Amino acid sequence: MNTSVKIVLDSRPMSNGQYSVYLQIIKARQRKKIKIGLKCFKENFENEQFLKAHPNYKEENKILIKRKVKAEDIIRGFQLDDKDFSLEEFEDKFRGKQINRKLVIPFFDEIIDELTTSHRLGNARAYSETKNALLKFSNDKVKFTDITPEFLEKFEVYMRFRGNRDGGIAFKMRELRSLIKKAIQRKIMSKDDYPFDEYKISKLKTKTKKRALTLEDFRKFKNVDLTERPELLEAYHYFMFSFYTRGMNFVDMMKLKKSDIKNNRIIYTRSKTKGNFSLELNAKANEIINYYSDKNQSDYVFPILLHNEMTPLQIENRKHKVLSRFNYKLREIAKIAKIETHLTSYVARHSFATIMKNTGVSTDVISELMGHSNVQITMTYLKEFDNSILDNAVKKLDDI
Incomplete structure (x- = not known):
């Protein structure tokens, strides 16, 4: 099995403009990069070595050579033992780790x-x-x-x-x-x-009961008085926006950018299924967007991701934190509105489909929207209909 080893720079700079130096190993089209504790400016590195402008370039080039020779010796040892090693086993050997891989x-x-x-x-x-x-x-x-x-x-x-x-x-x-x-x-x-x-x-009986608000409970939620609990308004807005946008889930709301809204339509790709959506904004959804228009200076519609340069880890942690807070506040709203259904962000999604069906929208049009055990089937059904049919169906919600 062909295996290659090379000294490379990281693809992204650190905050000081320097790049970490890695030992890169490629085997069977799989790649692993191992930090070797050195760094430099991009212009001071070429052909797997530091240039003269790099401080202590001679000494640190010797380190690079030693690391590469060590890596090649480890690979040769595996080959002599006729061992089909993994990249993780290589890294353990390279770092001198004594790990019991049976654990x-x-x-x-x-x-x-x-x-x-x-x-x-x-x-x-x-x-x-x-x-x-x-x-x-x-x-x-x-x-x-x-x-x-x-x-x-x-x-x-x-x-x-x-x-x-x-x-x-x-x-x-x-x-x-x-x-x-x-x-x-x-x-x-x-x-x-x-x-x-x-x-x-x-x-294991993993099929869970889908929770949805009845039309009566939805009206309770919609008309709830939060005058004395203004801290719950954000959760109220997110729930209602999800409902008025065909049950848009929280992750897609979080990632929704102002540039995704064109000619009073939201055009986006759903994160979970990669299905493409184009939907018309009704007046109530527009009111919510306008409410947040001057409250978030980033490219995003809602103040969930607070700036444009967040790392994937920061985004994941932010999602987890805000979603937990969102669900907690929904339960508080349910108490005020005297709604017994256990409210979560997903209830807006299922309530949209259920209430649409109960208001007389064709089952074929909504295709038991979000009621399918396989979401892909639901998305496949939705693609069969022209956007105008779906938009007109959603407009029925304005009168609820």
Whole structure:
């Protein structure tokens, strides 16, 4: 298997304008970059070495040569042993780490680090939640060979005892199954020890009841008096905007830019399904946009992402923080409006579809909007209709 090693600069500068220097290894079209503790200005680096303008360039070039030679020696050692190594094993060897790769928790950390580095932060968070649950059930010494069907049954019982429901248990079991498949791919675990052929996640009843407001409760929410609770107005606006924009979810509202609004239409691609939407803004949605027009100086419509240069990690943390606050405030509004339904951001999405259906809009047009167990099916149905049909359907909401 062809493997190449090269000294490269990071693709993005640090705050001081300098770039970190990495050892880059490419194997089987997979790439890993390992920091080697050096940095420089871009104009002082060329052909894998520092130029004369770089301070101490001779000494630091010697370091670069030593790091590259060390990397090539490690690869040659793997080849002499006829070992099909992973990039993670290479990095462990390069850094001198003595890691027992048969242990589950260190491998969790390894995958979480990879996902974080590649900015797949939602996936990283999902793996972290599963790792933490497993740590509470077992310990950091659990091996892949310990994870048997019987182990999984006991893990399920433990999570249920801790208050997890079928949906939450199935979520963590799927993440654990994904980790085990990665371990098998990287030759850390044998296919013969795969436990999910016998333990079936499908036995968990993961279909959750969709919550939606009745027309009566929606009117209570819409007409709620928040004069004495102005801190709840933001959550009220986000819920109503989602409702009036065909159930736009929170992430898409968060990422919605002022440039996405043209000729009184919102044109955007849904983050989750990558489906393209073009929808007309009604008067009430426009009022909400106008309310925030001078409250956010960034490119975004709503003051969720506060500036344009946020990193992926900052965006993920901001989303988590604001969404938690949003859902908490919705529960407070529900108390004031005397609504018994447990309100979350997603209730706006499902309420839109349900109320549209109950006001006489064709089932074919809304295609049981957001009621499908497979969201892709819903999006496929929606694409069959011209925007004008959908816009006219939404206008019925103005009279509610």
